[in-house]
Structure formats: structure tokens, C-alpha cells
Amino acid sequence: MKKYILLFFILAESAVCGLSGIPDSRAASFPPPELLNELQKRVLESEDCFRPSCAVFSRMELSLSEDTDMLDIRLEVHAAKETAVPLPGSFRSWMPRKIFMDGAEVFTIIRDSSGNLWIRVPQGIHQLHLQGPAGPGDEIRIALPLKPYSATAAVSGWDVQGVHADGKLENAIQLTRQKKSGEAAEIHSDVLPPFLEVQRSLRLGIQWEAETRIRRLSPAGSPILFSLPLLPGESVTTQGIHVKEQQALVNMSAQQQEISWISALENTKELTLQAADTETWTEIWVMDASPIWHLEFSGIPPVHQQDEQGVWNPTWRPLPGETVKVRISRPPAMEGRTVTIDSAELKWTPGNRIADAQLKMKIRSAKGERHTVTLPEGAELQQIKIGGESKSIRPEGRTLILPLKPGMQEMEVQWQQNRSLSFMEKGPELHIGSEAVNARVIFHMPSDRWILLAGGPRMGPAVLFWSYFFVILIAGFALGKISLTPLTSWQWMLLGLGLTQIHVLGALLIVGWFLALGLRKKDRISERVRGWFFFNLMQICLAGLTVAAMICFYLAIQKGLLGTPEMQISGNGSNSAYLYWTQDRIDGSMPQPWVISLPRFTYHLFMLVWSLWLATAMIRWLRWGWECFGHEKLWEKIELKFRKKKEPPKLANY
Numbered sequence: 001m002k003k004y005i006l007l008f009f010i011l012a013e014s015a016v017c018g019l020s021g022i023p024d025s026r027a028a029s030f031p032p033p034e035l036l037n038e039l040q041k042r043v044l045e046s047e048d049c050f051r052p053s054c055a056v057f058s059r060m061e062l063s064l065s066e067d068t069d070m071l072d073i074r075l076e077v078h079a080a081k082e083t084a085v086p087l088p089g090s091f092r093s094w095m096p097r098k099i100f101m102d103g104a105e106v107f108t109i110i111r112d113s114s115g116n117l118w119i120r121v122p123q124g125i126h127q128l129h130l131q132g133p134a135g136p137g138d139e140i141r142i143a144l145p146l147k148p149y150s151a152t153a154a155v156s157g158w159d160v161q162g163v164h165a166d167g168k169l170e171n172a173i174q175l176t177r178q179k180k181s182g183e184a185a186e187i188h189s190d191v192l193p194p195f196l197e198v199q200r201s202l203r204l205g206i207q208w209e210a211e212t213r214i215r216r217l218s219p220a221g222s223p224i225l226f227s228l229p230l231l232p233g234e235s236v237t238t239q240g241i242h243v244k245e246q247q248a249l250v251n252m253s254a255q256q257q258e259i260s261w262i263s264a265l266e267n268t269k270e271l272t273l274q275a276a277d278t279e280t281w282t283e284i285w286v287m288d289a290s291p292i293w294h295l296e297f298s299g300i301p302p303v304h305q306q307d308e309q310g311v312w313n314p315t316w317r318p319l320p321g322e323t324v325k326v327r328i329s330r331p332p333a334m335e336g337r338t339v340t341i342d343s344a345e346l347k348w349t350p351g352n353r354i355a356d357a358q359l360k361m362k363i364r365s366a367k368g369e370r371h372t373v374t375l376p377e378g379a380e381l382q383q384i385k386i387g388g389e390s391k392s393i394r395p396e397g398r399t400l401i402l403p404l405k406p407g408m409q410e411m412e413v414q415w416q417q418n419r420s421l422s423f424m425e426k427g428p429e430l431h432i433g434s435e436a437v438n439a440r441v442i443f444h445m446p447s448d449r450w451i452l453l454a455g456g457p458r459m460g461p462a463v464l465f466w467s468y469f470f471v472i473l474i475a476g477f478a479l480g481k482i483s484l485t486p487l488t489s490w491q492w493m494l495l496g497l498g499l500t501q502i503h504v505l506g507a508l509l510i511v512g513w514f515l516a517l518g519l520r521k522k523d524r525i526s527e528r529v530r531g532w533f534f535f536n537l538m539q540i541c542l543a544g545l546t547v548a549a550m551i552c553f554y555l556a557i558q559k560g561l562l563g564t565p566e567m568q569i570s571g572n573g574s575n576s577a578y579l580y581w582t583q584d585r586i587d588g589s590m591p592q593p594w595v596i597s598l599p600r601f602t603y604h605l606f607m608l609v610w611s612l613w614l615a616t617a618m619i620r621w622l623r624w625g626w627e628c629f630g631h632e633k634l635w636e637k638i639e640l641k642f643r644k645k646k647e648p649p650k651l652a653n654y
Contacts, residue, residue, distance in 0.1 A: 054079060055083050057077055058149055059076050060088075061075075061151070062154070064157075070131060071094070071140065073129075077121055082120070082122050084119065086116045086117065086118050087099070087109075089132070090116050091111060093143055094141065097133065098129075099128070099129070101119070101121070101126055103129075141222055141225065142174075144172055150169075157177065161227070161251070162174055164242065171251055171252075171256075174226075194218045195218040197217055198283045204288070204293050208264070210264075211263075212260060212261055221255075225252075226250055227249055234264070234265055270328065273285050273323065274321070275320050275323075283317075285316040294331050296327040297324060340364045340365075341361055341434055341437070342436075343438040346442070348428065348441065349444040350425050357416070360410070360411070361432060363408070365407065367406055371403075373399075373430075375395060375399075375413075375415060376429050377429070379398070381394075381413070385411070385412040386412075400413065425594065425596075427443075427456070427592040431590075433588060435585070440582050442580050443578075443580075448599060449600060450567075450603040451569060451576055451595060452598065459582040459583065462569070463568065463569055465567040468568065472497060472500065476494075491617070500566075501560055517542065517625050520628045553614065557607075565600070
């Protein structure tokens with residue numbers, strides 16, 4: 001088409017030049033020889049054509065009579081140029097014995113590596129006539145490498161597959177001899193019958209469907225045509241699969257290895273699977289049922305209950321004629337909630353004037369509905385987030401209605417309450433609207449509070465100081481009964497309370513200092529020491545122990561007056577500023593843990609009184625300690641004794 005358009009524009013330009021009065025010399029020089037040669041080359045250029053696209057079979061007529069037992073195939077071929085076209089049949093199936101083109105017999109044909117026959121066809125329209133015996137077998141398979149556009153079949157005593165009533169063709173044609181009553185099937189020894197594997201995968205969900213997959217097990221090289229019975233209530237939905245009398249007409253080309261299609265199944269209470277009594281294929285049944293269905297099997301047992309991934313997919317490999325019956329029922333729905341709260345977390349931050357609260361929930365909903373959350377008394381809503389997006393929702397009094405959509409969603413509600421921090425702080429009274437699991441309550445305590453006790457769910461923080469406190473009281477009472485020190489039981493108890501803020505080794509060092517000085521005064525140490533060296537060493541050790549005890553006293557006063565009270569809060573990842581409670585399951589109301597605390601200056605006031613008492617008592621204790629240290633003597637005189645060297649004995653003179 002482009003060639004003719006180019007020629008038209010050249011002629012038009014030449015005509016315009018002639019009419020416009022252009023000089024003859026210029027008109028004679030146009031078009032130039034180069035342009036004319038290019039135009040000639042394009043006009044005479046042959047069309048792009050590749051075999052077998054250069055030729056087509058417009059129609060085919062097939063005839064076979066039971067009397068003559070000779071198969072005739074007439075083809076009308078249209079060739080755009082001289083080319084080669086593949087003929088119906090192959091070396092491995094059926095081959096024509098004679099080939100005629102336009103009435104003249106053709107002797108020159110070519111066979112390719114696949115066994116297909118090719119014939120050279122001149123340009124134009126030609127009539128091909130193929131003749132060949134049907135053979136002694138009961139089946140004739142004719143491959144169609146180049147499928148005609150339309151076909152007709154006139155046969156007697158044979159059944160035709162692959163030619164439809166509207167004239168359309170499959171990739172191959174199969175002719176099957178009709179059997180008379182009492183006649184046995186004749187087997188041709190030179191033809192290897194095909195053997196296939198038919199796998200039916202039944203998917204029973206909300207909608208039922210079946211996937212049928214057919215795989216060739218015999219060697220390729222010959223076309224396969226057969227009819228596969230469909231299941232009861234099965235309707236093929238895949239395009240290109242023809243169904244006749246509740247049988248799928250399967251047509252596989254000579255080199256095709258696999259074919260599959262999808263079908264819709266009718267929902268029934270009982271499904272029967274029966275293997276065809278044939279030697280052409282073997283069957284595999286795979287059942288893939290949704291949990292919404294309850295299945296009961298009877299018949300042959302499955303060979304597998306689960307697939308390679310561990311999914312329940314019963315699989316059967318039946319022999320010809322074996323049957324499996326599947327009774328299918330849908331279990332009645334049980335009453336239950338449509339909303340499940342997977343986790344609920346409440347963060348509570350009490351302050352001197354305002355308390356901040358934040359509620360986070362993970363909710364799974366089976367349908368779209370409204371979820372109700374009851375806020376505490378006096379709550380002032382600050383923000384609502386659903387799926388990370390802020391929503392403008394106003395509460396109705398204490399009731400907050402949150403919209404839910406099917407699936408998982410995260411919700412966050414923030415509010416404030418005008419309330420001051422009290423001696424006993426309790427969590428807010430909050431109802432989240434439904435039962436929940438993994439409930440968590442977190443208290444962020446201000447840094448200026450002295451936590452005394454905490455309680456709530458079992459999985460939460462514990463104040464271990466009070467167990468240490470009772471141990472100190474018992475130890476102080478016992479130490480007061482020892483007469484080595486001037487301290488009474490109540491003094492030991494009071495001293496131990498102040499020493500709780502330092503390491504336990506420091507407290508034990510102070511107790512050891514008192515006992516060592518008491519033993520020194522009672523001569524229970526010096527009496528066992530012999531010699532100036534050991535006595536002086538004992539005095540040096542007592543002096544060092546005194547210095548260490550004074551350092552421990554200093555650290556106790558410093559931490560008591562300037563440090564943070566150490567109440568030994570632990571458990572569930574909690575500390576003095578972060579109290580964390582968890583509960584596995586709640587009935588809809590969030591746990592309300594409580595905390596007893598005092599302002600921190602109260603602790604410092606107690607420690608100030610203790611420090612003043614300690615300073616007063618230390619005056620007496622140090623005087624007593626000096627008396628113990630210098631009892632009878634402070635230092636032993638150093639005496640160094642040197643041994644005289646022995647003189648050797650003198651020898652007598654004779």
C-alpha cells in the first residue's frame with residue numbers, strides 16, 4: 001500500500017510541476033533516476049512470507065467408507081508464493097499412499113525429523129487429494145500441522161472426533177471403527193496406544209470447582225483424541241474445551257504433553273468419584289476442602305492425607321472401576337462474638353493536677369459494626385486514631401462509639417482527667433466493651449514520688465524493700481542482745497534502716513567494725529596475740545576498718561539526703577518510674593492496679609532526722625571506739641633481736 005501511495009505523490013507532483021509552468025529542463029529532470037530506481041525496487045519487491053504462512057488450507061473434505069476401507073482427504077490450498085506446506089498425517093500415525101495435485105499424482109514429498117510430510121505447492125489455488133488405507137486397526141489418528149479453516153466429514157462405519165458440526169477443527173482428527181455386537185476389539189501391533197494421567201483436583205470452598213489436568217505418559221509423536229467423562233454436576237468453564245453428552249472431548253497434538261481446564265461443580269450433599277474402566281489413562285483424585293465443610297469418605301482409602309506442605313489434601317489413586325463416595329455437610333454455626341480484642345494497653349501518667357491516659361487496642365472484627373468504650377468519670381477526650389489516622393468522634397457522655405470494619409485494626413484513644421496525685425493512686429475505671437486477652441496497664445510515675453507499695457494483677461511489680469526491712473529488724477534485735485557493743489536493739493534497728501540505701505556489704509562492714517572494737521576491749525583478741533608484730537598489725541587493721549566504716553557512714557548520709565530512695569522495685573520489667581502489669585484475660589474492664597506513694601521530700605526529711613540522730617550517736621560511739629582501740633596500750637614496742645654468730649671450737653696443741 002505504501003508503494004502505491006508513494007507512486008501517487010510522485011505523479012501528482014509531476015502534474016503540478018507541469019501545470020504551474022515550470023521550465024521544461026526542470027520538468028524533464030524530475031523525477032531523478034535514483035528516485036525512479038527506488039520506486040521500481042519497492043514496487044517489484046516481493047511480500048514477506050515465511051512457510052507455512054505463505055499458504056493456507058481453506059477447506060478440507062474427509063471421506064471414509066466401511067466397504068472400501070480407503071480414506072480420502074481433499075484439500076484446497078491457497079499459496080501466496082511457491083512454498084512448501086505440511087500435509088495431514090505423519091509417519092507415526094496415518095500416511096497417505098497417493099497424493100494428487102490438480103489431478104496429477106505427486107511423487108516428490110519431504111519428511112522432516114518429526115515425521116510430518118511436506119509438499120511443494122506453486123503460487124495460486126490448488127486442489128490436493130490424499131488417499132491411504134485405513135489399516136487393520138480400530139483407530140486412525142490424523143495430525144493437522146496446518147489446520148484448515150473448515151472441514152466436512154462423510155464416513156460410514158466410523159466415529160469421527162475432532163471435526164465439529166460448524167466445520168471447525170481441532171489440532172488432530174481421530175476416526176474410531178464402530179463395533180458390532182459381540183465383536184472383539186482388534187489390536188494393531190505396530191501402533192503403540194497412548195497412555196495418560198488424569199488428575200482431578202476438587203476445590204470445595206464457597207464456590208465449588210474442579211481442575212482437570214491431563215499429562216501424557218507415553219512417548220510423544222502421535223496426536224491423542226479421546227472423550228473423558230465429566231463428574232456429576234460438572235460444567236467446563238475453560239474456553240476451547242468442547243463437551244458432548246457430558247463428556248469432554250480432549251484433543252492433544254502430536255508434541256503436546258499436557259492439557260488442563262477448570263470446571264464449576266454443583267453443590268451437592270454427596271459426590272461420587274468413579275474411575276473409568278479403561279486402559280487409556282489412570283486417574284488421581286485430590287480433595288481440597290475448605291474448613292467450612294465436613295467430609296465423610298467411604299470406599300477405597302486415600303493414599304495420602306496431607307500434601308508436602310502439611311495441608312490436609314486427601315489423595316486417591318484408584319484402579320479402573322473403583323469408587324469413592326464423599327458425603328458433604330456444612331457444620332452449623334456456633335454462637336459467638338464477632339469482635340475479638342487481641343490486646344489492650346493502658347498507659348496511665350498521673351500528675352499533680354492532670355492525669356494523662358492512652359488506650360491502645362488491636363481488634364479483629366468479622367463484620368462492620370460499632371464498638372462501645374466507656375471512659376472514666378471526668379475524662380476529657382483528646383484524640384482518636386483508627387489505623388493510624390485521626391478521627392473526629394465525639395463521646396456521648398462517658399460512652400465512646402468506635403466504627404469497626406471487617407479485619408484487623410488498631411485503635412488509639414487519648415484523654416485527660418482533672419485530678420491530683422493522691423497518697424493511694426488507683427488506675428482509671430475503664431470498660432473496653434468486650435472480653436479481651438493480653439491486657440496491659442502501665443503507670444508512668446513522676447520522678448518526685450517515693451513509692452512505698454504497689455499492687456494489682458499477679459504479673460506486675462513488687463516492692464522488695466519491705467522484705468529487706470523485716471530482715472533488718474530481726475538482725476537488729478539479735479545484735480542488741482550481744483554485749484560487745486554499746487548499741488541496744490532499737491538502735492541497731494534504726495541504724496540498719498538508714499543503711500538500707502547503701503550496698504549490703506557496706507552495712508556488714510559497719511557491723512563488723514562494732515564487733516571488732518568490742519572484741520578488742522574484752523581482750524579476746526589481744527590475749528591470743530603473741531609478739532609485737534601481730535599486735536601492731538591488729539591495731540593497723542582496726543584503724544583501716546574504722547576508716548572504711550566512716551566512709552560507709554558518709555555514703556549512707558549522702559544517699560539519704562541527696563539521692564533517690566532505693567525501694568528495690570522489680571518484676572515484669574518494672575522500676576521506680578515504670579510500673580508494668582499484665583493479665584492474660586479480662587472480662588471487658590481494664591485492671592485497676594494501685595500505688596501507695598509519698599512526695600520525695602518526705603523521704604529526705606526522714607533521712608535528715610536519721611542523719612541528725614546518727615551524728616549525735618556517733619559522738620558516743622567514737623569515744624567508745626577510742627577506748628576499745630587504746631585498751632591497755634596503743635602500740636607495742638618494736639624489739640629486734642639478732643642472733644650472735646657461733647665461733648668455731650679451738651683445736652688443742654700437741
